[in-house]
Amino acid sequence: MARDEITPPQLYLHRREFLALGAGSLASATAVLATARACAAPPPPAQKLSIAVRGKFTTEEKPTSFEDLTHYNNFYEFGTDKVDPAQNAGSLRPHPWQISLEGEIKKPQIIDIDQLTKQFPLEERVYRMRCVEAWSMVIPWVGFSLGNLLRRLEPTSRAKYVAFTSLHDPTQMPGQKRSVLDWPYVEGLRIDEAMHPLTLLAVGLYGQVLPHQNGAPLRLVVPWKYGFKGIKSIVKIRLVAEQPPTTWSRMAPREYGFYANVNPQVDHPRWSQAKERRIGELTKRKTLPFNGYATEVAQLYAGMDLAHNY
Numbered sequence: 001m002a003r004d005e006i007t008p009p010q011l012y013l014h015r016r017e018f019l020a021l022g023a024g025s026l027a028s029a030t031a032v033l034a035t036a037r038a039c040a041a042p043p044p045p046a047q048k049l050s051i052a053v054r055g056k057f058t059t060e061e062k063p064t065s066f067e068d069l070t071h072y073n074n075f076y077e078f079g080t081d082k083v084d085p086a087q088n089a090g091s092l093r094p095h096p097w098q099i100s101l102e103g104e105i106k107k108p109q110i111i112d113i114d115q116l117t118k119q120f121p122l123e124e125r126v127y128r129m130r131c132v133e134a135w136s137m138v139i140p141w142v143g144f145s146l147g148n149l150l151r152r153l154e155p156t157s158r159a160k161y162v163a164f165t166s167l168h169d170p171t172q173m174p175g176q177k178r179s180v181l182d183w184p185y186v187e188g189l190r191i192d193e194a195m196h197p198l199t200l201l202a203v204g205l206y207g208q209v210l211p212h213q214n215g216a217p218l219r220l221v222v223p224w225k226y227g228f229k230g231i232k233s234i235v236k237i238r239l240v241a242e243q244p245p246t247t248w249s250r251m252a253p254r255e256y257g258f259y260a261n262v263n264p265q266v267d268h269p270r271w272s273q274a275k276e277r278r279i280g281e282l283t284k285r286k287t288l289p290f291n292g293y294a295t296e297v298a299q300l301y302a303g304m305d306l307a308h309n310y
């Protein structure tokens, strides 16, 4: 997307409006079909998010191609190969979609994704993303700050962590018929990490509604952490007093910690984290502490031993 296509901040996009704008749009359907591969259950054509504010913290690095970031995915609910989600995620039904906001907050509620999205101006934020498997991408997300949502819910003084849960429905997510992971997928953040302005709830990428394989209709984006923290297809956000369990640290606690901050100095037990392969490039890059966001987030971990709290 060209930089000058970004619309000025006064034009906020509300979900109902973009649905009206984009539904059945020939232009967006063509764009998606041009990049789609033959699929067993192809996802429907995407609705365009034609208006988005360019948010702060955006990197000037070149975004990974739409093709790559929608055909090289980890989303085990749709299979364990990188190409599986693009082929199998057509069975996900991201509308209508309810999200339960609950726990240590003064305003618990169950809210529809359209109602939720309408409440926040959508920003475009181009973030570096780094998977624990030592590949990386640059993704132009569209979303809003998780902190903006949490503040509206009025957390109580007991709220110390935020626990997220993905959809659990094997009829929509065929990978859940096998117990490769302990379903549903769950993740968590400390409250200060969740409130940090870099932390995003994404509803789109490349100016259009999130493709199913990238976690439609709502997923977490925490760019200084390994990709597995970025839980997809969220149905529940619960504020809690104790550190919540997380899927990958439950599976293999020695390999995947709760914090999962990108750290080139702390190797995974089975491979180095010093370098990464940027999808679409041939030579490896050096991995940066906190994935290059140290200036913004390092102070959150002042005094913590990050080799112990990996």
Ligand SMILES: Nc1nc2c(c(=O)[nH]1)N[C@H]1C(S)=C(S)[C@@H](COP(=O)(O)O)O[C@H]1N2
Pocket: 069, 072, 073, 074, 075, 076, 077, 130, 131, 132, 166, 185, 213, 214, 215, 226, 227, 228, 229, 230, 231, 232, 233
């Ligand atoms: N529900 C759920 N969320 C998930 C995963 C998953 O398997 N299930 N995989 C995680 C991992 S390991 C990564 S790297 C990112 C990948 O996001 P992307 O496919 O949009 O790049 O999603 C994360 N969120």
Ligand SMILES: [Mo]
Pocket: 074, 131, 132, 133, 226, 227, 228
């Ligand atoms: Mo990952």
